[in-house]
Amino acid sequence: SKPIQINVQDSRLEGDYQVMANFVLSHMVQSAEARNSYLRELKALNWDQFLDPQRLAEDKKQDYADTEAMLAQVRAMVELYQEHLEQHEAMALEQIEALPIENSLRRHLAESLIESRHNDQGHALYELEKQNLGKAYVLFSILKNNKWELKNKTFMFYEDAPLKEFNTVYQEIVQLNHQMQQISQHHQRALKAKL
Numbered sequence: 575s576k577p578i579q580i581n582v583q584d585s586r587l588e589g590d591y592q593v594m595a596n597f598v599l600s601h602m603v604q605s606a607e608a609r610n611s612y613l614r615e616l617k618a619l620n621w622d623q624f625l626d627p628q629r630l631a632e633d634k635k636q637d638y639a640d641t642e643a644m645l646a647q648v649r650a651m652v653e654l655y656q657e658h659l660e661q662h663e664a665m666a667l668e669q670i671e672a673l674p675i676e677n678s679l680r681r682h683l684a685e686s687l688i689e690s691r692h693n694d695q696g697h698a699l700y701e702l703e704k705q706n707l708g709k710a711y712v713l714f715s716i717l718k719n720n721k722w723e724l725k726n727k728t729f730m731f732y733e734d735a736p737l738k739e740f741n742t743v744y745q746e747i748v749q750l751n752h753q754m755q756q757i758s759q760h761h762q763r764a765l766k767a768k769l
Contacts, residue, residue, distance in 0.1 A: 578603050590676055597683070601687070604662065605662065608655070608659075619651065620644065621644070624641070624648075625747075628727065630724075631723075638718055641714060645710065652707055655700070659700070670683050671684075698757055703754070706750045706751070706754075709746055710747070712743050713744065713747070717729070717740070
């Protein structure tokens with residue numbers, strides 16, 4: 575995919591407000607680019623296919639080597655993205671300190687940046703994605719440590735206890751995915767309303 579192209583100059587603004595607007599728009603573009611890159615990396619790791627019963631049945635034959643590798647790579651990607659978020663925010667706060675604007679505006683801009691992180695849909699999605707990864711580890715542990723077979727494109731366990739545990743955790747993942755979808759849809763509606 576192509577990088578985000580946006581003109582950060584606004585001829586209606588001047589002085590400190592032009593500097594602030596340029597900074598905010600540039601920061602938003604960088605954040606969106608980082609999130610898009612993170613999502614592309616997850617897609618490249620086939621993370622969306624993690625729970626595919628057919629894939630897991632094939633991988634079971636090789637003692638789950640691909641799934642183990644996938645989980646390790648996804649965890650590393652999630653941790654790397656977390657580091658990037660923290661570094662990006664720290665760098666943005668440093669950049670704000672260097673902006674040639676009034677001190678009161680600089681302080682307000684820094685406070686707004688920190689507050690926006692807590693209200694940001696991307697941040698909320700990321701927190702849910704981390705929970706989803708934790709649940710994926712639990713599901714994988716259930717599959718790996720219990721007898722099951724693929725039947726009619728679904729997991730058939732030999733015992734009730736792991737089946738119940740699997741179904742409970744699976745429903746938690748479904749709920750997390752539903753929350754993520756709601757946040758994304760809300761964000762899309764909000765963007766359309768602003769346009």
